[in-house]
Amino acid sequence: NEKLMWEALREAVDEEMERDPNVLVIGEDVGHYGGSYKVTYDLYKKYGEWRLLDTPICENSFMGMGVGAAMVGLRPIVEGMNMGFLLLAFNQISNNCGMLHYTSGGQFKVPMVVRGPGGVGRQLGAEHSQRLESYFQGIPGVQLVACSTVANSKSLLKSAIRSDNPVVFFEHVLLYNLKGETVDGDYCQPLEKAEIVREGTDCTILTYSRMRYTVLTAVQELEKKGVHPEVIDLISLKPFDMEAIAKSVKKTRRVIIVEECMKTGGIGASLSAVISESLFDDLDHEVMRLSSQDVPTAYAYDLEAATIVQPEQVAEAVGKICGLVPA
């Protein structure tokens, strides 16, 4: 029962729309065109144009419209054709999605999902290669979730749609054609829980989204050398699953964070700080961070590759933190 990630995401949307008539999709080219990465392909034929609402190009206004609709009972999934475009909707995501439940004293809920493709793709240029999780993480009242496998993309998106909280749901442009299996039945994965990708003993690697695969490539080589890192996919970028993280840190006493985010003000920066603050006595080594360089993402292939973390850098960092190579 293998399928591609976009098909799994589409199944999640389809099943939730079938289950609840208040669920709808709002965004650019989500209807007739089927979504820029096919996540809503042909769904308008089944549910009609009102439930797959093709909008004009006006990110902050259709985002705000989603907020207003959510406040009065609908459950919109708002797609950013590219996550980067949602910079134009930052006000509505921050001030309205994030704060309105609180400022209204709990009277209004905003049960919406903001989702779309992000991350560094293949030579898409700086503006289409952004990691908005670093910008969104400071917003109170929203949850940030990054899917990474065919299975979790479906089961997390279903949970996000059912959540009464606003959820920003990150998909990665390079993972839509990933193959895998989904969990049978109406399975919803908890949004707040990390995934243990592989158990290990020598160090803990915390990662998310596409970097999961960069890490796993490195780990395959490390295995051959008899090194056994534990790999954890954060899944929840806000809040962090501190229960899972603490358990692993206490076991391995060494942490490497591998992310596609910028180093300054990114997810890793926050995660590193919180680990240092709350688990300092459990660490035998300072937290290491492998992040993207703080530069706009270049178009040229080699420069782009040099911007983001490569498997060799992960292997090298593991070697260092485990004392296998001179520091």
Place this chain on the structure above:
Amino acid sequence: GVATKPAETKSKKDAAKGGEAKGETLSPDVARDLYYDMYLGREFEEMCAQMYYRGKMFGFVHLYSGQEAVSTGAIRLLRPDDYVCSTYRDHVHALSKGVPAREVMAELFGKQTGVCRGQGGSMHMFSRKHNFLGGFAFIGEGIPVGLGAAFQTKYRREALQDESADQVTLSFFGDGTCNNGQFYECLNMAGLYKLPHIFMVENNKWAIGMYHDRATGPSFGDNVPNIYKKGEPFGMPGIHVDGMDVVKVREAVATAVARARRGDGPTLIECETYRFRGHSLADPDELRTKEEKERYAKRDPIPAFRKYVLDNKILMEAELKDIEQQVVECVEDSVQFAEASPKPEKGQLLENVFADPRGFGTAPDGGYRYEQAGFTSGTAQVS
């Protein structure tokens, strides 16, 4: 820049059709309601100014005095299940929509009995019970939210085949907002999807210190900007109305509401009005001339309506006095209520951040954070 009477247009003439016929006398009940609401708006805001200067409320407080005919004329016409979306100048819109004065005043005092439990403040009034959607402090951000409520009505009708879905949403905003992208984006979507949404422009001529004519260029062929003319390019009638005349506002809005309920889509209504105070209580208000202020003071909508109902023998002097007395008592009562109300407990700090508290995630020592000791007392670490 002197306010010029806008040219008569086709869409303006439409204002007279439908709704309450022009010139038809108001019933005494409606007149009483309108007078009460306008008088309440004014007294409430003037009390706010006093309370602000006495240190009972803080932050940015934007008063509505002078613009009452717009709020009252429009909102008192609505059904309870219609929606209203406001701005930072929202106290009086909330009152007109039926939010009790006690709850608005208590919110301004930062008390737990406030309509938003003291978590919103002057610029963030919300009342779910009254379909009052906020309370938005940034320019233009409320329009898409209001549009979303209108979309929900359309969605229920079209996607869920709910024939009873005929609610109308009114979004209020000012002349300054009409240079913001969200205004145009929403005009386009409202027209495109034929949403039951009324764009209520309260053109009070000033965006803090920026005079309207200095911020907005006129349409081709005009000498002054006319916001109402921006409706037609987006497929909806644009209506200009004297925003200092509650009866005229009511007539214009009645036409627009009828149109929206019929399923014919949105309307843009520009109400020419004036705020009698500065932009906020922190504004020294040094730029508006004495002459301009005096000119509009003469058009104060409350005495004008008072005269109208007396001249037309709709209400008697004694009835008006009685209403005024009721309002004064209501506002006094709201202050006493706010004063006597308790401040929020610290335990309120972590409530209402997430509708589902699992949003706070898990803790290093296991379990969800919201299940931990200290969460309900507001002392737990949540990050």
